[in-house]
Amino acid sequence: MKKVIMGNHALSYGAMLARAQVIAAYPITPQTQVVELLSEMCADGTLNAKFIKVESEHSAMAACLGASMAGARTFTATSAQGLALMHEMLHWASGGRMPVVMGDINRAMAPGWSIWTDQNDSLSQRDTGWIQFYCSSNQEVVDTVIQAYKISEKLMIPSMVILDAFALSHTYEVVEIPEQAKVDAYLPPFNPPYRLSSDDPHAFGGLTAPEHYMELRYKLQKDMEKVPALVEETGREYEKTFGRYLGQVENYLCDGAELVFVTSGTAGYTARVVVDELRKQGIKAGNLRIKLFRPFPFEQVRTILSKVPKVAVLDRNISYGHHGVFYQEVKSAIYRQPVQPAIFGFIAGLGGRDIAREDFKEITDYTLKNNRPQEEIIWIGVKK
Amino acid sequence: MSKERKMTLTLPKEELMSSGHLACQGCGATLAMRYALKALGQKTILCIPACCWSVIDGPFPHSSLDVPIYHCAFETAASSASGVRAGLDMMGDTETTVMAWGGDGGTFDIGIQALSGAAERNEDLIYACYDNEAYMNTGIQRSSATPLGAWTTTTPVKHYKKERKKDMIGILAAHNIPYLATASIAYPEDMVKKFKKAKDIHGTRFIHIYAPCPTGWKSRPDDTVKLARLAVQTGYFPLYEIENGEKWTLNLKLKERKPITDYLKLQGRFRHLKEEEINLIQAEVEANYQKILKKCGL
Numbered sequence A: 001m002k003k004v005i006m007g008n009h010a011l012s013y014g015a016m017l018a019r020a021q022v023i024a025a026y027p028i029t030p031q032t033q034v035v036e037l038l039s040e041m042c043a044d045g046t047l048n049a050k051f052i053k054v055e056s057e058h059s060a061m062a063a064c065l066g067a068s069m070a071g072a073r074t075f076t077a078t079s080a081q082g083l084a085l086m087h088e089m090l091h092w093a094s095g096g097r098m099p100v101v102m103g104d105i106n107r108a109m110a111p112g113w114s115i116w117t118d119q120n121d122s123l124s125q126r127d128t129g130w131i132q133f134y135c136s137s138n139q140e141v142v143d144t145v146i147q148a149y150k151i152s153e154k155l156m157i158p159s160m161v162i163l164d165a166f167a168l169s170h171t172y173e174v175v176e177i178p179e180q181a182k183v184d185a186y187l188p189p190f191n192p193p194y195r196l197s198s199d200d201p202h203a204f205g206g207l208t209a210p211e212h213y214m215e216l217r218y219k220l221q222k223d224m225e226k227v228p229a230l231v232e233e234t235g236r237e238y239e240k241t242f243g244r245y246l247g248q249v250e251n252y253l254c255d256g257a258e259l260v261f262v263t264s265g266t267a268g269y270t271a272r273v274v275v276d277e278l279r280k281q282g283i284k285a286g287n288l289r290i291k292l293f294r295p296f297p298f299e300q301v302r303t304i305l306s307k308v309p310k311v312a313v314l315d316r317n318i319s320y321g322h323h324g325v326f327y328q329e330v331k332s333a334i335y336r337q338p339v340q341p342a343i344f345g346f347i348a349g350l351g352g353r354d355i356a357r358e359d360f361k362e363i364t365d366y367t368l369k370n371n372r373p374q375e376e377i378i379w380i381g382v383k384k
Numbered sequence B: 001m002s003k004e005r006k007m008t009l010t011l012p013k014e015e016l017m018s019s020g021h022l023a024c025q026g027c028g029a030t031l032a033m034r035y036a037l038k039a040l041g042q043k044t045i046l047c048i049p050a051c052c053w054s055v056i057d058g059p060f061p062h063s064s065l066d067v068p069i070y071h072c073a074f075e076t077a078a079s080s081a082s083g084v085r086a087g088l089d090m091m092g093d094t095e096t097t098v099m100a101w102g103g104d105g106g107t108f109d110i111g112i113q114a115l116s117g118a119a120e121r122n123e124d125l126i127y128a129c130y131d132n133e134a135y136m137n138t139g140i141q142r143s144s145a146t147p148l149g150a151w152t153t154t155t156p157v158k159h160y161k162k163e164r165k166k167d168m169i170g171i172l173a174a175h176n177i178p179y180l181a182t183a184s185i186a187y188p189e190d191m192v193k194k195f196k197k198a199k200d201i202h203g204t205r206f207i208h209i210y211a212p213c214p215t216g217w218k219s220r221p222d223d224t225v226k227l228a229r230l231a232v233q234t235g236y237f238p239l240y241e242i243e244n245g246e247k248w249t250l251n252l253k254l255k256e257r258k259p260i261t262d263y264l265k266l267q268g269r270f271r272h273l274k275e276e277e278i279n280l281i282q283a284e285v286e287a288n289y290q291k292i293l294k295k296c297g298l
Helices: A007-017 A032-044 A057-069 A080-085 A087-095 A138-155 A180-186 A210-224 A227-242 A267-280 A298-305 A325-334 A357-369 B028-040 B052-056 B074-090 B104-109 B112-120 B168-173 B188-199 B221-233 B260-264 B275-295
Strands: A002-006 A022-025 A050-053 A074-079 A101-106 A131-134 A159-164 A172-176 A249-252 A259-263 A285-290 A292-294 A310-315 A342-347 B044-048 B069-071 B097-103 B126-131 B179-184 B205-210 B240-243 B247-250
Touching: A002 A007, A007 A032, A007 A074, A007 A101, A007 A138, A007 A159, A007 A172, A022 A032, A022 A057, A022 B074, A032 A050, A032 A074, A050 A057, A050 B074, A057 A074, A057 A080, A057 A087, A057 B074, A057 B112, A074 A080, A080 A087, A080 A101, A087 A210, A101 A138, A131 A138, A138 A159, A138 A172, A138 A180, A138 A227, A180 A227, A227 A292, A227 A298, A249 A267, A249 A298, A259 A267, A259 A298, A259 A357, A267 A285, A267 A357, A285 A298, A298 A325, A310 A325, A310 A357, A325 A342, A342 A357, B028 B052, B028 B097, B028 B126, B028 B188, B028 B205, B028 B221, B044 B074, B052 B097, B074 B097, B074 B104, B074 B112, B074 B126, B097 B104, B104 B112, B104 B126, B112 B126, B112 B168, B126 B188, B168 B179, B168 B205, B179 B188, B179 B221, B188 B205, B205 B221, B221 B260, B247 B275, B260 B275
Parallel strands: A022 A050, A022 A074, A074 A101, A101 A159, A131 A159, A259 A285, A259 A310, A310 A342, B044 B069, B044 B097, B097 B126, B126 B205, B179 B205
Antiparallel strands: A002 A172, A131 A292, A249 A285, B179 B240, B240 B247
């Protein structure tokens, strides 16, 4: 069934189709429609789930974790300040191996107050042990939520499904809503190996001496390393049922390109249009949209970029005192490769400033004109 | 032949707590847990935030309790328990009791927001606070449960605590939850009765347990029960319950109350107090006791 829905509702439909059993959430702009629709679904029985209307995002994640420990499939969604407030519990989720799936609407961090998009909220949570997917269309959001449960529950690692504020969260697109029966066949009920049960008492998360702690973290990393292959496997399986492949990256005309944009989120959507325009002008451009950010898809990024002379990484975020985060990650992926492209780091679109085709033109001109970047960070559209 | 004499056991025989735990000598919080679990039984799941009990239970892979424990973040006892309850319900287990078990810091201070949220939503859980009147696990720092006049490591002798203890029961009573009670480790029958009563009620139930801490109070380990009893007998910690925020019942009526000095003098944390300060504390205790009597219609 096709429906015209907003990005936020794509998250809700994903959670509904995945048959989330416990949802705990707190409202924040621009996430609200995600949980409004879910609370409606819970109230009218469309979705058989408990909805806990908590008093903060910290409690939202804490409640999801409690429910997950009891064996329930859980969902929440938040944004910016809410995600930052959850920070402690994000470590709790991954450290405790609780496969919560959460939607995050990329919104710029205050102050000054901003409700508009950039990626600093989710990228600040880079090292919390969550799988992170950055989406560029509403279809991808629905599909990714379902796939995320499959991956998370297999590895007992939580997932964050991320979309840009307004540019996607409030944009209406045609979405093919997967059939429930097919989703049920793809995603069996959550059945964790251990859970809180008075029939089988265990203590979870207690005091852990240096003798044991490191092994727990080693195991988490080892399981994280399994994610890329599992994204491929579950993505191909999804394609078989639903006709849409869900991969780690989107390779748009990168093979044989002279210039490749590295993008994420909705900027990756714009980049495809720009690539088509450039190709018409005779410039062999490509776009590598990174969808899976954590764990970083090293193998695919290396393979694709090692054949490209010039790479322009576009970051809608900044790690203060360093560079854009994707720029750092791409550079680290390329390090020690026998052939290395010239990599340019651009920052644009912070706090919801548009990233338009003209901005890509500026990026293209700079990258083609220079053999190497002349600045550590090349700012696009900033009033200096 | 002499007649066979039988003593009636006034507490359930079942032991869900074993020896080998990591509590200090004379710990009131361990007695509190033992009695609470005797009342609630095997079908109980605990959410324990950061507090003495996250250590007392024993390090991974050991546990001194025979019920499941979810060790949760400091400020999340009530929110974690809300989630566990919802999860169990979705799993079809409506029988198991979910109990959040926190210290005074995790309840009066950092966890009060989540607790207020859970109480307002009337989550179906028991929240038990074992109150030893300071952050004992981190080394005796003052909390908002620390009483007026007490020494702690962050209210050193010359600057002993000048503020009153937070009226947590009053705050929770204002949430109109179905059941609210105070309990003391010196009155185990009363405590067990209250936990059993709480177990059969749905909605948010809060039990405030007075649990002396010899380490933090600078008292003798063998005075723990005596101190808990004196706290009741002086009227400092009356035993009462509140149903639906309205019906107040005093569980132990005192004909005469002992002077507060009997209680204070056994504890090093009050040693610095001068007569006028003790008189001030006595007046506070009196006023608070009268307030409770009035609420109980006595």
